[in-house]
Each structure stands twice: as C-alpha cells, then as structure tokens.
Amino acid sequence: MPILETIGLEKRFGGIVAAQNVSLTIEKGARHALIGPNGAGKTTVINLLTGVLKPTAGTIMLDGRDITALDPHQRVRLGMARTFQINQLFPDLTPLEHIGLAVSERLGSGGDWWRLVGSKSAVTGEIVEIVERFRLADVMHERTAILPYGKQRLLEIAVAFACRPHVLLLDEPAAGVPEAERHDLLATIAALPAEVTVLLIEHDMDLVFSFADRISVLVNGSLFVDGAPEEVARDPRVKAVYLGEEADA
Amino acid sequence: MRPLADEVSAYLKGRARWSPLEIAFWIFAFATIWLFPAKHLILTETAILALFALSLDLILGYAGILSLGQAAFFGLAGYFAGLVAKYGFVEEPVVALVLAGVAAAALGFITSFLVLRGSDLTRLMVTLGVSLMLGELANRYSNITGGADGLQGVTIEPIFGRFRFDMYGHTGYIYSLIVLFVCFVIARRIVYSPFGLSLRGVKGNSLRASAVGVPVKWRLVAIYTVSAFFAGIAGALLTQTTAFCSLDVLSLDRSADLLLVLILGGTGYLYGGLIGAVIYKFLQDWIATLTPQYWQFWIGLVLVVIVLIGRDRIGGGNVALRTYIARLGARLMPRRTDRREAPCRFSKQ
Numbered sequence: 001m002p003i004l005e006t007i008g009l010e011k012r013f014g015g016i017v018a019a020q021n022v023s024l025t026i027e028k029g030a031r032h033a034l035i036g037p038n039g040a041g042k043t044t045v046i047n048l049l050t051g052v053l054k055p056t057a058g059t060i061m062l063d064g065r066d067i068t069a070l071d072p073h074q075r076v077r078l079g080m081a082r083t084f085q086i087n088q089l090f091p092d093l094t095p096l097e098h099i100g101l102a103v104s105e106r107l108g109s110g111g112d113w114w115r116l117v118g119s120k121s122a123v124t125g126e127i128v129e130i131v132e133r134f135r136l137a138d139v140m141h142e143r144t145a146i147l148p149y150g151k152q153r154l155l156e157i158a159v160a161f162a163c164r165p166h167v168l169l170l171d172e173p174a175a176g177v178p179e180a181e182r183h184d185l186l187a188t189i190a191a192l193p194a195e196v197t198v199l200l201i202e203h204d205m206d207l208v209f210s211f212a213d214r215i216s217v218l219v220n221g222s223l224f225v226d227g228a229p230e231e232v233a234r235d236p237r238v239k240a241v242y243l244g245e246e247a248d249a
Numbered sequence: 250m251r252p253l254a255d256e257v258s259a260y261l262k263g264r265a266r267w268s269p270l271e272i273a274f275w276i277f278a279f280a281t282i283w284l285f286p287a288k289h290l291i292l293t294e295t296a297i298l299a300l301f302a303l304s305l306d307l308i309l310g311y312a313g314i315l316s317l318g319q320a321a322f323f324g325l326a327g328y329f330a331g332l333v334a335k336y337g338f339v340e341e342p343v344v345a346l347v348l349a350g351v352a353a354a355a356l357g358f359i360t361s362f363l364v365l366r367g368s369d370l371t372r373l374m375v376t377l378g379v380s381l382m383l384g385e386l387a388n389r390y391s392n393i394t395g396g397a398d399g400l401q402g403v404t405i406e407p408i409f410g411r412f413r414f415d416m417y418g419h420t421g422y423i424y425s426l427i428v429l430f431v432c433f434v435i436a437r438r439i440v441y442s443p444f445g446l447s448l449r450g451v452k453g454n455s456l457r458a459s460a461v462g463v464p465v466k467w468r469l470v471a472i473y474t475v476s477a478f479f480a481g482i483a484g485a486l487l488t489q490t491t492a493f494c495s496l497d498v499l500s501l502d503r504s505a506d507l508l509l510v511l512i513l514g515g516t517g518y519l520y521g522g523l524i525g526a527v528i529y530k531f532l533q534d535w536i537a538t539l540t541p542q543y544w545q546f547w548i549g550l551v552l553v554v555i556v557l558i559g560r561d562r563i564g565g566g567n568v569a570l571r572t573y574i575a576r577l578g579a580r581l582m583p584r585r586t587d588r589r590e591a592p593c594r595f596s597k598q
Contacts, residue, residue: 050460076462088460090453093446100261101450104443105462111471113444118261121254123443128254137253141260163461 001064003028003197004049004080004167009058011044011221018044020222022058026167026199026214033200033208036218037241042201043085045218046171049199050082051075063166076105081165083156085172085201091145095136095155098144099127102162126162134158134188150181154188167197174204209233217241265441274520275430282423289422295530296425297486300432302510302522304479310516311440312472313452315369317504318376319480321360321383322353324499326481328387329353331400331494340406342489346428349485350478357477361470377501384499399495403488414490421490428486429523432479437519439475448472509552 002025009022019041026032036042047053049060051072060068067075090098100117103126104110118124131137134154139147144155153173160168170189177185186207192198202208208215208229215232217225225235232238281292301323308314326349332338339345360379364372387394395401407413414420439445450458451465459465488494497503506529514525532551536544 052456052460071464071466072459073462073464076460082460084457084460088454088457090450090457092453093449096257096260097446097449101443101446101458101463102461105447110443110447110463111468113439113442115443116262116265116438116441117443117446118258121258124254124258124261127257131253131257140257159457159461 001028002026002061003030003063004199005061006045006049007059007061009045009048009060010056011041011048011053012056017221019048019055020220022218022221022223024216024223024226026197028166029194029197031198031200031211031213033202033212033215034218035202035205035208035215036224040218041221042218043171044221046082046169046201049169050080073105076163076165079164079166080169081160081163081167082169083160083171083173085175087152087156089144089152089155089159091143093144094141095144095147095151095158096127096131096140098155098159099130099136099162102159103127103130106163130158130162133191134161135184148181150177150185153177153181153185157185157188161192165196167199168192169199169201171201172203173200174202174207265437271520274523278426278430282419282426286417286419289418291530291534293418293422293425293490295526296422296429297483297490298507298510298530299523299526300425300429300486301480301483302507302514302526303429303433303436303519304476304483304522305507305511306516306519306522307436307439307479308472308476309511310518310521311445311448311452312469314364314469314473315372316364316376317373317501317508318360318378318380319476319507320499320501320503321376321380322357322477322480323484323487323503324380324383324387325356325484326350326353327484327488327494327498328394328400329481330485330488331403332393334405334489334492335400335403341410342405342408342424346482346485346489350481353481353484354474354478357480358470358474360477361473364473365466365469377504380499380504381501384496384501387496387499395495397496399493400488401493403492403494405489405492414492418490425486425490428482432482433519433523436479439472440519444468444471509548512552513555 004026006022006024009019010017011019022045024045034042034045044053048055051070051074055068058068059066062075062078062080065078067078070078093101100123101110103123107123107126109115109120109123131140134157136151136154136158139151144152147155157170157173173189174182174185189211200208200211212229215227215229216223217232217238219241224241225232225238285292301319304322305316305319308316329349329352330345333345333348339348363375363379367375388396391397405414408420408424412420412424440448447458447463447468450461450463451468455465484498487498510525510529511521512525513528514521514523533544533548536547540547
C-alpha cells in the first residue's frame with residue numbers, strides 16, 4: 001500500500017492552473033524525487049500535500065487516510081513533515097529551541113504552560129539525539145539568524161526530522177548551499193533512516209539520480225512521466241522538455 | 250550522551266532562572282510599601298497600569314497581536330467587580346477579583362476568533378471596534394452602569410474579612426502589589442514554558458510553526474484569553490481600590506495609553522509594561538505639577554523622541570552586538586567558521 005497518494009489533485013489560482021490532475025503514488029520507504037522545470041508546480045504540490053494550500057479538487061491520502069481537509073499541524077501529527085525551499089526558521093530562536101519546539105509538539109506537551117522548557121527528560125533526550133544526528137551541537141546556542149547558511153539548511157531538515165515523520169518532504173534541500181558545506185548536507189540526507197519515506201524536490205540532477213529510486217516529472221502543473229531513474233533518464237520526452245531546457249539555461 | 254542532555258536541559262531551563270536584577274527589582278517594589286507611604290495612591294495606580302500593560306505585552310510581545318481594545322476587558326471586569334460589590338453578590342474582594350478576571354477571559358475567548366484572521370491593521374480595528382461597542386453598551390444601559398456619572402454606592406468589604414481598605418490607600422497598594430506580583434509570576438511561567446516557546450515560534454514565523462505541528466490558531470486563542478484575564482484583573486483592581494467605576498474604564502484613551510506605556514518600556518521581556526508604567530505615571534505626575542493644563546504636550550514630545558531614537562530597537566542593538574562578538578570570536582579562533590549574517594526569511598502568515 002502506498003504511504004502517500006494523491007488522486008486527481010488540482011489547484012487553480014483564479015484562471016491560472018498551478019496543478020492539474022496530479023495523481024502521485026509514493027511507496028513506503030521510497031526515495032522519490034519530484035522534478036520539473038521552473039514554474040512546473042512542484043512547490044504548489046508540496047503546499048497542497050502539507051495543507052498550506054487547499055486543493056480545488058482531488059484527494060490526498062496519507063497511510064490510507066483521507067487528509068485533504070486537515071490543517072497543516074494535523075498532518076504533521078499524522079506523520080508528514082516538510083522543509084522549505086527558502087529557509088523558514090525562527091530568526092530569534094536558537095537551534096536548540098527550534099528542535100525543542102518540534103519535539104514538544106510531537107510528544108504532546110507543546111501546550112503545557114505550567115512546566116518549564118527543558119524540564120521533561122523525554123523531550124531533552126530526543127533533542128540531544130537530533131542535535132547529534134545533524135551535528136548541530138557546536139552551534140546549538142547561537143541565534144539562528146547569524147548561523148552560516150549551510151547550518152541553517154541543516155537545521156531546516158533537523159526541525160522537520162524532529163517531528164519524527166513517516167514521510168519527509170524535502171523542498172530543494174541543497175539550494176544555495178556553498179560547495180564547502182554541501183558535502184555535509186548530502187551525507188545527512190543520504191543517512192536518513194530507511195523507514196522514513198522521502199519525497200525530494202530538486203533541481204540538481206546529480207543529487208536526484210544518486211538519491212532517488214523513483215522519479216516523477218512535473219510539467220505545467222501535470223504529471224508527465226513517472227518511473228525508475230533509468231527509464232526517466234532514457235525517456236526522450238523528458239530530455240526534450242526538461243533536461244534539454246536545463247541544458248539551454 | 251548524558252552530559253549533552255544535561256547541558257541541553259540546563260540551557261533551556263537556564264533562560265527561566267531569576268536574575269539578580271529581577272530579584273532586586275521586586276525587593277525594591279515591595280520596599281516601596283515602607284519607603285514611600287505618602288505615595289501609595291499613585292503607586293496603586295502604577296501597579297494597576299503595570300498589570301494592564303503586562304496583559305498587552307503577553308499578546309503583543311510574545312504573540313505579535315497588536316491590540317487597541319484591551320480596555321474592553323479592563324472595563325468589563327471593572328464593572329463586574331463594582332456591580333457584584335454594590336449588590337452584595339460576592340462580598341470577598343479576592344473572590345470577586347478572580348471572578349471578574351474570568352468574566353473578562355470569557356469575553357477574550359469569544360472575541361479571540363475575530364483577531365485570528367488578518368493583518369496588524371485589521372486586528373487594530375477589530376479590537377478597537379469591540380471596545381467601542383462595549384463602551385456604548387455601558388453608556389446605553391446607564392440604569393445598570395450609572396452611565397456618565399459612574400457606578401455609585403460601591404462598598405468594598407475587607408480582604409479575607411480582615412484587611413479594610415483605608416482612605417490613604419495603604420491596604421489598596423499592598424493588595425495591588427501582591428496581585429501584580431502573583432500575576433507576573435504566572436505570566437513569567439507561561440512565557441518560559443513549552444507553550445510560551447510555541448508562541449515565540451508563531452510570532453517569529455507562523456508558517457513554520459504550523460509545519461512543526463503547532464496548532465497556531467488555538468495557541469493564539471489561548472494567549473488572547475489569558476491576556477484578557479490579566480487585563481480584567483487590572484480593571485477589577487481599579488474598581489476595588491477606588492470603590493468606583495465610570496465609563497472611562499472602557500475609553501479608547503485607556504487602550505492607547507497602554508500602547509504608549511509598552512513603547513516606553515519595551516515589549517517581549519515582561520518588565521517592559523512594569524517599567525513603562527512607572528515612567529509613564531511619574532512623568533505624568535511630574536509634568537502635571539509643572540504645567541497642569543498642558544501635560545499631554547510633554548508626554549507627546551517624549552513619545553516622539555523615544556520612537557525616533559528607536560527604543561523598540563534596543564533588542565536589535567543587542568543582536569548587532571552579539572553578532573559582532575561572534576565575529577570577533579571567529580577571528581580569534583580560526584577553526585570556527587566565519588559567521589556571516591545569512592538571510593533568514595520569516596513571514597507573517
């Protein structure tokens with residue numbers, strides 16, 4: 001059974017169709033990549049999946065459950081987390097507080113007002129685990145706004161991972177990361193636990209083909225090709241529409 | 250593994266530790282009971298204004314909700330406390346105080362759904378509208394509220410049946426100060442809790458907050474309700490310490506002054522409202538003795554000057570300083586990477 005499935009997903013902004021009849025199937029444990037030229041609607045699809053946008057038509061199923069009408073935070077609780085193409089962090093909080101916030105919410109103590117932050121050992125235990133996994137210990141007390149960009153990108157993923165997702169949506173995780181910090185980031189993505197299903201949106205073809213075991217190509221808001229990396233790479237239409245365009249750019 | 254866990258826990262909890270400066274602040278606040286016995290009346294007004302400003306700081310400084318309608322909660326609870334005392338429904342002042350706060354919180358809960366949507370300007374208008382409507386209702390039903398003449402014949406019974414309110418305001422001041430302190434401790438607890446952390450997240454970036462599972466809407470409803478409770482406690486305190494309540498508890502001036510107080514003291518660190526209230530009250534008192542008719546001119550001037558020199562950016566100054574120190578550290582310790590200010594976008598919904 002697929003862990004995440006969309007059926008005939010559609011999003012219109014007035015007269016503009018941003019996504020059209022998108023039926024995407026993502027298997028449990030998959031490393032699935034969603035690619036497409038600029039403006040193809042990739043981020044729209046992510047926003048529909050996570051509930052930031054409500055679809056004009058269609059259904060989204062997470063683990064066999066219809067989540068189309070749920071709010072973003074409810075989807076997070078059901079096990080779907082995301083990162084953002086452009087960092088969406090809390091500039092005044094430290095990385096520790098970012099992760100603490102996500103862990104507290106997941107463990108259901110995010111609304112506790114009588115307890116001090118950091119007083120619950122289950123929460124601090126998980127924070128430590130994530131700080132170590134993402135090698136953020138050296139900057140965990142810094143204000144996030146002053147962190148190097150590569151660390152901020154790592155934190156993006158760490159915060160999403162702190163929600164303990166079954167499905168993790170990575171929206172161009174390596175975008176803008178300088179070459180020197182890139183290796184760390186890619187190693188972290190490669191080391192994500194196998195049981196976490198990953199949907200990767202990426203422009204970087206090296207990363208896509210080294211990481212993904214399945215690729216969907218989105219063009220003008222609709223699914224164009226869907227298959228194993230070799231098939232997609234061989235497909236002449238993809239070459240024409242996407243890879244060709246990329247080569248021209 | 251363990252040491253890091255301890256460090257994390259200690260660091261997170263460390264933020265909530267009482268600093269020596271804070272302890273000194275409260276020791277001095279309580280010392281004023283004996284130090285300035287002749288000033289107890291103005292000190293009572295100051296304590297009430299401080300509590301009222303604290304209520305606004307909770308939503309403005311911690312959740313980013315700009316409001317011009319805190320007077321609605323202040324006034325509702327003020328009349329509530331006056332009416333229950335006048336007709337003898339609840340004789341004990343502390344019980345009446347808490348009930349008045351709960352009444353204000355109920356109004357806060359209901360109206361919170363109106364401020365969830367929209368930008369700062371929408372919220373400003375909605376909160377203003379609610380308090381204007383309430384003010385007009387109090388005017389219309391003057392048979393209950395006393396209308397423009399105010400609520401007459403309010404007698405406040407002794408606190409716990411023992412401490413009688415006196416005409417010099419000694420009891421009133423000690424009572425107000427204790428209530429302020431208790432409310433402050435609760436507010437302090439709230440902002441350093443996981444709930445408070447989630448509010449800072451919502452204020453910093455509500456899109457991301459919802460993406461880590463924070464139910465943004467309900468957190469805002471909750472803090473707005475708590476804020477209304479504190480504003481209500483302040484309003485009820487004013488009625489109880491003056492044994493009087495009039496339409497001006499619901500006036501726009503009262504909400505506007507409150508923003509002024511917070512601008513004077515600064516937002517987002519809880520003491521802003523307290524310090525702002527002290528500055529505001531004593532500035533007002535001092536200028537009024539110099540030039541009784543035109544004191545608002547000078548308050549206005551002070552306000553303009555403060556905003557121009559960027560009082561609210563003092564936090565930003567600290568950030569610049571910290572960035573500078575971090576850079577200096579990076580230069581002194583070459584193995585640490587250079588910390589450039591990286592772009593960090595944040596959105597308001």
